[in-house]
Every structure is written in structure tokens, then in C-alpha cells.
Amino acid sequence: MDDTIVAPSTPLGRGALLMVRLSGEDSLQIALRFFRPRGKVQPRKAVYGKLYDYEEGLFFDEGIMVYYKAPGSYTGEDMVEITTHGNPIIIWRIVELSVKAGARQAEPGEFTYRAFLNGKMDLPRAEAVEELVEAQSYRGVTLSFSQLEGGLSRRIASLREELLNLAILLETEIEFPEEEVSLERQELVLSLKKAKEKIEALISQFEKGKQVLEGIKLVLVGKPNVGKSSLFNALLEEERAIVTEIPGTTRDFLRERIIIKGIPFLITDTAGMNPKPRDEIEKEGMKRAQQLIEEADGILFLLDLSSPIDESDLALAKLTSGKKRLFVLNKKDLKHKLSEKDLSQLGEGAFVKISARKRDNLEALKEKMWETFSSAAPMEGVYVNSRQKAFLEGALSHLKRAEALLKENVSEEIIAEEIRETIRQLEEILGKISSEEVLRNIFSRFCIGK
Numbered sequence: 001m002d003d004t005i006v007a008p009s010t011p012l013g014r015g016a017l018l019m020v021r022l023s024g025e026d027s028l029q030i031a032l033r034f035f036r037p038r039g040k041v042q043p044r045k046a047v048y049g050k051l052y053d054y055e056e057g058l059f060f061d062e063g064i065m066v067y068y069k070a071p072g073s074y075t076g077e078d079m080v081e082i083t084t085h086g087n088p089i090i091i092w093r094i095v096e097l098s099v100k101a102g103a104r105q106a107e108p109g110e111f112t113y114r115a116f117l118n119g120k121m122d123l124p125r126a127e128a129v130e131e132l133v134e135a136q137s138y139r140g141v142t143l144s145f146s147q148l149e150g151g152l153s154r155r156i157a158s159l160r161e162e163l164l165n166l167a168i169l170l171e172t173e174i175e176f177p178e179e180e181v182s183l184e185r186q187e188l189v190l191s192l193k194k195a196k197e198k199i200e201a202l203i204s205q206f207e208k209g210k211q212v213l214e215g216i217k218l219v220l221v222g223k224p225n226v227g228k229s230s231l232f233n234a235l236l237e238e239e240r241a242i243v244t245e246i247p248g249t250t251r252d253f254l255r256e257r258i259i260i261k262g263i264p265f266l267i268t269d270t271a272g273m274n275p276k277p278r279d280e281i282e283k284e285g286m287k288r289a290q291q292l293i294e295e296a297d298g299i300l301f302l303l304d305l306s307s308p309i310d311e312s313d314l315a316l317a318k319l320t321s322g323k324k325r326l327f328v329l330n331k332k333d334l335k336h337k338l339s340e341k342d343l344s345q346l347g348e349g350a351f352v353k354i355s356a357r358k359r360d361n362l363e364a365l366k367e368k369m370w371e372t373f374s375s376a377a378p379m380e381g382v383y384v385n386s387r388q389k390a391f392l393e394g395a396l397s398h399l400k401r402a403e404a405l406l407k408e409n410v411s412e413e414i415i416a417e418e419i420r421e422t423i424r425q426l427e428e429i430l431g432k433i434s435s436e437e438v439l440r441n442i443f444s445r446f447c448i449g450k
């Protein structure tokens with residue numbers, strides 16, 4: 001923590017600009033080894049300068065430097081940000097020159113970790129930074145930004161406050177039993193119920209939040225030539241997959257994202273999905289399709305309206321029976337030969353008739369996709385990730401235990417202990433009492449800084 005770290009902070013492609021960051025006590029001193037400012041360096045003021053290679057004795061680029069003085073920076077430490085022309089070679093040379101001047105290359109997530117340790121943000125906010133960067137839709141961006149602004153943190157903190165007051169009241173009763181009881185049992189019952197409802201409301205946002213942020217993974221399933229690739233293209237409104245009349249020609253998997261009512265759907269077009277593989281390639285294709293089906297959140301099951309159901313359809317129906325499905329009846333522009341009875345053999349799932357080739361009824365399909373696969377929970381501007389959810393569930397079980405104990409008329413002490421345990425679970429969410437190992441583990445999964 002007391003060393004100075006350096007890392008590129010933009011993806012290292014070629015473009016107009018790239019940025020590198022330093023954080024730690026020696027940031028400015030190290031930066032000034034290779035950055036020659038033209039003008040006075042002042043906190044939070046951009047200064048133009050040239051980049052000097054102090055090993056080779058030459059200038060290699062020009063750029064803008066901003067110096068932040070502790071604690072007024074992202075990490076809470078002294079920081080320097082340097083923007084250069086957008087060639088990664090320049091950035092790597094800056095990193096190299098920084099390291100040679102005494103900096104250390106940052107670990108993934110380390111800037112945000114420092115911000116957390118220095119009290120710049122609590123754990124849900126730090127996690128929101130990562131979630132914001134990873135969000136798969138604009139709705140996901142706005143959602144994670146409201147989390148970054150304290151959406152979840154505030155709710156957890158106020159809940160913690162309320163429970164803390166309860167615990168303290170109970171404990172006062174224990175210590176001074178002869179004094180006027182300030183806390184009626186009736187009140188306690190009500191307070192616990194309210195707290196429980198708040199926690200349940202947060203847990204209920206998990207699924208929705210995950211869908212908005214990460215998207216819903218769908219796989220196109222259907223025998224060769226039903227129109228999977230045609231539908232894939234129709235949904236994307238571009239010719240991404242190869243459409244041919246030779247069955248089983250799409251050999252690769254393609255994944256693309258479409259947004260329906262703010263929810264990203266990640267759709268995979270499967271190749272060589274032939275339940276009766278004719279060669280090694282098709283066998284391998286089938287194996288990989290099976291893997292994809294297992295990992296998917298749902299299945300878009302394609303059928304050909306112009307032909308009756310056959311064994312291949314039935315085999316695929318069996319393969320996907322454990323998943324949420326939407327049956328997409330394609331080629332509705334052709335003469336229908338698929339009967340209701342055929343459909344009933346396939347099992348559970350809503351259906352919709354479309355023509356991928358004619359781009360017909362796609363809006364209805366999208367509406368059905370949204371109905372079938374997206375979580376029914378309303379969007380509340382707050383969400384919980386899986387880590388936070390686990391602790392909320394822990395908190396909930398202790399609250400329920402406190403409620404049950406209350407009915408049994410046990411001593412205040414035991415109830416207070418359950419409330420204390422609930423509070424500890426909430427503090428884990430905020431990162432107040434998490435061990436260094438746990439914290440490092442959370443931050444090292446961050447992609448930022450990689």
C-alpha cells in the first residue's frame with residue numbers, strides 16, 4: 001500500500017488517445033522523470049508536456065498530465081494521469097520508465113482496491129465500478145451508476161442503523177432490567193418484520209439486475225435448415241451468419257447481442273446442430289451445442305412450419321427439456337404442414353409464428369422473448385450481485401431466527417445476538433469487516449487494469 005503503482009487505464013488499441021495512471025506517494029516525482037511539463041504543475045489542472053526517454057536521451061511523444069493531490073483523487077492517494085497519442089507502444093514505454101523510476105505495475109483492480117482501503121468508496125460502490133464497466137446495455141450502465149452513487153450502500157447502511165438501534169435497546173434492557181422498558185415486544189415484532197421485508201425486496205432484485213447487467217444467454221436450437229442462421233441475421237438486422245441451402249453449413253458458433261426493452265439478450269447461433277451427426281465435424285458440433293445448451297439461460301427452439309415434426313425435432317426437444325424454451329415456428333410464408341398435435345409432442349413452452357426470411361412477425365417474437373425469459377421483477381434502480389445476495393440471505397435467516405425466538409419468549413440476550421449476527425452479515429456486504437483475503441479476492445477478479 002505504501003508503494004506507487006502504475007498501469008494503462010485504457011484498452012491498448014490504436015486510436016486518438018491512450019491513458020496511463022500512477023497512484024501513490026511518489027507518483028508526481030516518478031512522472032516528472034519522463035514528463036517535461038511546459039508550465040506549472042498544479043493539482044487538478046491539465047498541463048501539456050513532452051515525454052522524455054531518460055534512458056535513451058530523446059523525446060518520444062507529447063501529452064497532457066493531470067496531477068491529483070491526496071486525498072482529492074480516485075484512490076485517495078497522490079495520483080498522476082497522463083494522456084498520450086493512441087499507440088500502445090508509448091504507454092508500455094511509460095510503464096517501463098515508471099517502473100525503472102521506482103513504481104510497481106498495478107495488479108488488476110488495484111486502483112479501486114486502494115480507493116476502497118482509503119475510504120473513498122465502500123464495497124458495493126467499488127463493485128459497481130466494475131459492474132459499470134462490464135454492463136451489456138445502456139440500462140445496465142444507468143443501473144450500475146446509480147449503485148455507484150450509493151443506491152445499495154445507503155439502503156444497507158440505514159438497515160444496519162435500524163438493527164443496531166434495536167440491538168442496543170435490547171441490550172440495555174438486559175443490563176438494566178429494573179428500568180422502564182422502552183422497547184415493547186409488539187414494536188420489536190414490527191421492526192423485525194419491516195427489516196425482513198426490506199431484505200427480501202433487495203434479494204428479489206438479484207435476477208433482474210443480473211439480466212440487465214450481464215444479459216440473458218439464449219441458444220438457437222433446431223435441426224439443420226430450419227432457419228437458425230436466417231433468424232439470427234433477422235434479429236441482428238445484418239448478415240452476420242452464413243445462410244445457405246446446404247444443411248449443416250454453419251460450422252462455427254456466433255454470438256451477438258440484441259437489446260429488448262433494456263434487457264440485453266446474448267444470442268448464439270449453433271453450428272452443425274444435427275442430432276444425427278453424419279461425420280466427426282458434426283459430432284463435435286453436436287457436443288459443443290450440448291455444452292452451450294447447458295450454459296444457456298433459455299432456448300429459442302426453431303421448427304419448420306412447412307414440414308411435419310420428425311425424429312430430429314423430438315431428439316432436440318428432449319435435449320432441451322430442462323430449460324426455459326420458446327418455440328419459434330419459422331417459414332410461416334410457406335404452406336403449413338406442422339400440426340397442433342405435432343407441437344404438443346414437444347413439451348412445455350410458448351410459441352410464436354414467424355418468417356425469418358421475410359422478416360415477418362419479428363416484433364411479436366421479441367415481445368415473446370421478453371415475456372418468456374426476462375425476470376418479472378420490476379426495475380427499482382438498485383440490484384444485488386451474487387456476493388451481496390449471499391450475505392442478504394444470511395442476514396435474512398438470522399432475522400427469521402430472531403422472529404421465531406421472539407415468539408418462544410426466550411431471553412432478550414439470545415434475540416439480541418441474532419440481531420447482532422444479522423448486522424455482521426450486512427457489514428460484510430459493505431466490506432466493513434471483510435478479511436484482507438476476501439477483499440483481495442473480490443478485487444482481483446476486476447477486469448479494470450488488466
Ligand SMILES: Nc1nc2c(ncn2[C@@H]2O[C@H](COP(=O)(O)OP(=O)(O)O)[C@@H](O)[C@H]2O)c(=O)[nH]1
Nearest residue numbers: 224225226227228229230243244331355356357
Ligand atoms: N421460405 C422460407 N425460407 C426460409 C425462411 N427462413 C429460412 N429459410 C431458408 O431456409 C434455408 C436454411 O436457412 P438457414 O438459416 O441457413 O438454416 P439453419 O441451418 O437452421 O441455420 C435457407 O435457404 C433460408 O433462406 C423463411 O422464413 N421462409
Ligand SMILES: [Mg+2]
Nearest residue numbers: 228229249250
Ligand atoms: Mg445455420
